[in-house]
Amino acid sequence: MAQPVRSANLPTEGRSLPAFLIIGWRWIGRNPAVAIAPILLPFIFLYFLSLISPAELLPLEIVGAMLFTLQNIGSWVLGDSASWRIEASLQDLFVASPMGRLRYLFGIAFSNLIAMIPALVILGTLLGYVEWDRGTPVPFYAWLILLGVLFALWVLFSSIGIAISSRVKTQREIWPVGNLTFAVLGMLSPLYYPISYLPPAWQLVAHGIPTTYAALLVQGVLGITPAATDTLLLYAGLLGLSTAIGVTIALRLYRWRPG
Amino acid sequence: MTSDVVLSPSRPFRGLRWFVFTELLVQGHETLAMATSMVVQGVLLVFVWILNPGLLPVAFVGAIVFSMFTMGNRVLNEAAYLRIDHRSNDLYFASPLQPEAYFLGMALGILLVYIWPVVAIAAVSLWVVAYTPSLALLLFAVSAGVWLFSASVGYIFSTFFRENRAIWAYSSLFFNLFGVLFPVFYPLTLFPPALQPIALVLPPSAAAALVQSALGTIALSTNGVWLASGSLAVEVMACFVGAALWARRTAREP
Numbered sequence: 308m309a310q311p312v313r314s315a316n317l318p319t320e321g322r323s324l325p326a327f328l329i330i331g332w333r334w335i336g337r338n339p340a341v342a343i344a345p346i347l348l349p350f351i352f353l354y355f356l357s358l359i360s361p362a363e364l365l366p367l368e369i370v371g372a373m374l375f376t377l378q379n380i381g382s383w384v385l386g387d388s389a390s391w392r393i394e395a396s397l398q399d400l401f402v403a404s405p406m407g408r409l410r411y412l413f414g415i416a417f418s419n420l421i422a423m424i425p426a427l428v429i430l431g432t433l434l435g436y437v438e439w440d441r442g443t444p445v446p447f448y449a450w451l452i453l454l455g456v457l458f459a460l461w462v463l464f465s466s467i468g469i470a471i472s473s474r475v476k477t478q479r480e481i482w483p484v485g486n487l488t489f490a491v492l493g494m495l496s497p498l499y500y501p502i503s504y505l506p507p508a509w510q511l512v513a514h515g516i517p518t519t520y521a522a523l524l525v526q527g528v529l530g531i532t533p534a535a536t537d538t539l540l541l542y543a544g545l546l547g548l549s550t551a552i553g554v555t556i557a558l559r560l561y562r563w564r565p566g
Numbered sequence: 567m568t569s570d571v572v573l574s575p576s577r578p579f580r581g582l583r584w585f586v587f588t589e590l591l592v593q594g595h596e597t598l599a600m601a602t603s604m605v606v607q608g609v610l611l612v613f614v615w616i617l618n619p620g621l622l623p624v625a626f627v628g629a630i631v632f633s634m635f636t637m638g639n640r641v642l643n644e645a646a647y648l649r650i651d652h653r654s655n656d657l658y659f660a661s662p663l664q665p666e667a668y669f670l671g672m673a674l675g676i677l678l679v680y681i682w683p684v685v686a687i688a689a690v691s692l693w694v695v696a697y698t699p700s701l702a703l704l705l706f707a708v709s710a711g712v713w714l715f716s717a718s719v720g721y722i723f724s725t726f727f728r729e730n731r732a733i734w735a736y737s738s739l740f741f742n743l744f745g746v747l748f749p750v751f752y753p754l755t756l757f758p759p760a761l762q763p764i765a766l767v768l769p770p771s772a773a774a775a776l777v778q779s780a781l782g783t784i785a786l787s788t789n790g791v792w793l794a795s796g797s798l799a800v801e802v803m804a805c806f807v808g809a810a811l812w813a814r815r816t817a818r819e820p
Contacts, residue, residue: 344735351747361615483602490605
């Protein structure tokens with residue numbers, strides 16, 4: 308006679324992130340282009356921009372590439388979550404497990420962050436070198452603020468990605484929906500140029516997007532587009548507020564159920 | 567017992583017309599994908615508009631060439647999707663439809679649907695590009711060549727994938743590398759001189775260089791014109807024949 312499983316003895320928490328770390332790592336190991344693409348893509352756009360724009364904008368464009376890389380995690384999270392749900396029917400398994408939806412969200416976001424880390428490290432090194440070469444080395448506190456901003460964008464765009472993924476119905480929709488959402492958000496925000504370059508109406512629209520405050524805060528802290536301390540604090544507050552609102556809306560849209 | 571079905575001898579590209587129609591109906595429902603097919607081009611045009619408006623004519627003709635180039639990405643995705651997810655290619659290949667007609671029909675069906683956003687970009691470009699009949703004809707010819715090259719390469723690539731999830735990383739690298747890094751949206755003269763011959767043998771940048779030369783933005787030498795046009799013609803024909811043969815070969819796989 309079969310013995311019932313004594314689930315009380317099984318660990319029910321504390322294993323999600325390491326498990327998703329392995330998933331992220333295995334995914335890179337099996338598909339090297341998955342690791343190479345996030346590294347090369349920002350550089351392809353960076354090279355293009357460096358050819359068509361003034362040389363003094365290079366540090367701003369490198370920071371923009373870092374922020375854009377983190378924003379793009381949303382597209383990857385969307386793709387993974389939707390594929391697992393639609394193609395592999397894995398969401399049923401996750402919903403039935405003791406893991407809650409927040410752990411699932413952070414797990415997928417974490418597994419995708421693994422693939423983005425090499426790109427961020429290379430871009431960070433390049434930023435440090437370019438600023439040092441220009442006689443304005445990046446201060447320690449600016450690195451900390453940059454990390455904080457990247458963390459906020461990681462959480463926000465992963466939430467948006469997973470929220471959209473739960474609404475996607477077929478595999479065919481994943482790429483166009485992700486492309487439209489995250490490319491347009493990236494284009495509307497002044498990631499690769501100062502906000503003053505944009506027409507006034509566009510500047511107004513850009514102020515409704517969290518990435519704009521992320522870009523303005525980092526550009527200000529690095530001294531690329533100088534701003535007063537009060538203004539920087541305002542940007543930080545607005546980034547935090549818009550991130551909180553964005554995550555709340557995303558989690559409300561997110562469907563955590565089988566099928 | 568004998569069958570009443572009469573099997574006529576197979577001829578190359580048999581069933582092409584019907585598969586173009588099938589793919590046209592399938593792709594016609596993909597309004598979201600059609601609407602988003604111009605996102606990258608749009609983003610790059612906005613970058614040029616904001617950072618260097620003087621390059622807009624080059625960027626616009628580059629956007630047209632790039633749009634035709636990225637249709638190969640659609641072919642790649644569609645062929646992989648039908649094979650991996652739907653497995654409907656088995657059904658098609660079991661019918662009298664010839665494999666090369668399946669490949670070309672898919673490419674033509676996608677072209678007929680996704681050409682309309684390209685036409686829209688071409689219409690907008692009338693504001694900044696001074697088209698002459700010869701320039702328009704040249705742009706049409708090289709764009710057609712880039713499309714056929716890209717569709718052929720896209721179809722061949724699609725047969726190597728075993729899961730849809732892996733496609734994005736590889737395809738975005740391929741299409742952005744040859745369509746954005748190389749001088750398609752910007753003049754060939756901004757590209758490092760030592761690497762310009764490489765740009766002239768790659769179909770998207772070769773096509774863009776020929777159009778830029780006709781536009782008067784760059785002065786391409788006679789050798790450069792021969793290199794670009796010769797490479798484009800040879801690569802287009804080689805890839806098309808290769809894709810047709812590859813379609814036949816892969817259709818026989820169990």
